[in-house]
Amino acid sequence: MNQPDPTVYPGETRPGPATRPGTGSGNGAARPADAFAPSTTPERRVLADLPSYAEAQRLVDHLSDSGFPVEHVRIVGDGVRTVEQVTGRLTKGRAALAGAASGVWFGLLFGLLFTLFVVAGLAGVLVVLGLSALLGAAWGALFGFLAHAATRGRRDFSSISGLEAERYRVEVDSGFADEAARVARDLDGNG
Helix, strand or coil, X not given: CCCCCCCCCCCCCCCCCCEECCCCCCCCCCEEHHHHCCCCCCCEEEEEEECCHHHHHHHHHHHHHCCCCHHHEEEEEECCXXXXXXXXXXXXXXXXXXXXXXXXXXXXXXXXXXXXHCCCCHHHHHHHHHHHHHHHHHHHHHHHHHHHHHCCXXXXXXXXXXXXXXXXXXXXXXXXXXXXXXXXXXXXXXX
16 A cells, blocks of 8 residues: 655655756656766765865875876865854943944945946945945944944854864775875975
8 A cells, every 4th residue: 555755745846857848868857966977976086084174185285296186185074064253342332443443344335336327427436335334333323333232242252163073084985096096195205
């Protein structure tokens, strides 16, 4: 007995493979979108297991400098985690200042677009750009202040987020692994 698929609700249909219309055999049939993709991914071998991204980058750079086809190389990070570096205390004043700085650029962009289509003459362009920068700074400062005030002190610091891995593997497509190992040995000998 055929059981209904529990992930498809009554009245819904499950989409089939993505297709490119009109790319079939000439009769209007569609071909799967991945028809041009390789059928398998290349088998890879680990060239090196390194503790830092800088070392992995140095190895790949050496391969590139030696003329090795680096399009067959990839760097894989293991044990990836997010790291947030606190850069300082964030007050309402600093939030307003950061908003004003962003607002200046936003205002200048709009002012530049406006001058391209409406204003003629250097003096008119400079006046419009100056006013748009001031308006952008004012609105940016207001929004920066209000956005920080809305947190009610739950986040009174600024930070930069990034990803970091515990180890980095340099992998090479199997067909190029022996040549890559030879070139990598040159780095160890000269390094």
